[in-house]
Amino acid sequence: MLPAEREHLIITFLKTNKKATIHDLAIEFKVHEATIRRDLNKLEQFNQIKRTHGGVVLNDSEVWDELNFDDRESSYYYEKLAIGHQAAEFVENGDTLFIDSGSTTIHFARALTQKNNLTIITNDIHIASILKSTSNQVIVTGGILYKDNYLLNGMITNDTLKLFNPSKLFLATPALDLEKGVTHFNETLTSTKIQMVNQAKQIYVLTDSSKLDKVSLYNVCPTHRIDTLITDHTNHKINWTSYETKLNHLVTVDTNICH
Incomplete structure (x- = not known):
């Protein structure tokens, strides 16, 4: 052959x-x-x-599925590490936060361990375990456990999220496109992300640049609702000028500081 x-x-x-x-x-x-x-x-x-x-x-360019958490965490590791540390700079003591489940937001959670007086609501038991030894209040949503990804989802999760109006949401995504916004391939998981978006005042999207210019089946959040996108600039196929023009605020991290 x-x-x-x-x-x-x-x-x-x-x-x-x-x-x-x-x-x-x-x-x-x-x-x-x-x-x-x-x-x-x-x-x-x-x-x-x-x-x-x-x-x-x-x-x-079309996202239909993703790897399990362990594989995703090792992929673009340093990019995700840098994004997580940068995102923590947008958190002030006393903030109330939604932290979405994800392989990038897990690094964000680790970077929050030095912050104080936070109220953190999450649908990720891995994130909750990282923050359990801090002085911050941690609230876990409950719901059906997706064992390969550490996340909680479903009706119980969504009903719990409706009880809160946090100042900031730190949202993970497998796909983001300037025209379509944040999208996801799984209808069930999408509903929880939408509920988080609806409840939060400010939305921070944390994703490595391999997820940009990608579209999936279900809409989560339009581009104009994103207050800040935090990503890396290692994807040379991206038209960064378009992202700077169309987004409210774009932050790209330097991954070299994490090596």
Whole structure:
């Protein structure tokens, strides 16, 4: 089989299976893992795939799914770390916060451990466990536990969120587009994010730049409702001038300080 033919079949495989490891692909195409790595290197050069910790996914403008939390946390790790630390600069002692569940907001929660007199409402048990030893008040929403992602969701979660009117929401997302705004691929998870948006006074979106210029099926929040987007500037395909023009406030972080 020619390399070009195998590369095409790898893309087809990923469209069907969403993600794969190098080992999976080597078995599927009956070649050595070194051969698969060369194929992936070429596909990555043309922005057709995205490498993750131990695997690979399609690099697509439409988001239909995402990896489990552990894989997402290791992907773009330093970008997410820097975003989390920068976001903490927007929190003042005495603030009331919604913190959405996510692999970027987990770093934000870690950066809040030095803050005081906060009231934090979250639907993420991992975030709650990080903040439990601080002097801040932590409220967990309750709801159905999604075990692979540490998040709580569903009717109980949404009913709890309706009880609060926090000053700030720190929102995670798998997709953000200047025209479509914040979107999500899962209808059930979308409802909780929408409820957070409806209740909060200010909205901060925390996401690495690989999620920009991406659209998913369900609308969460229009662009004009975003008070501040905090991201990294490592994605060279992004038209940053458009983001600066259309957003209320854009903050891009320096990831070098985290290495």
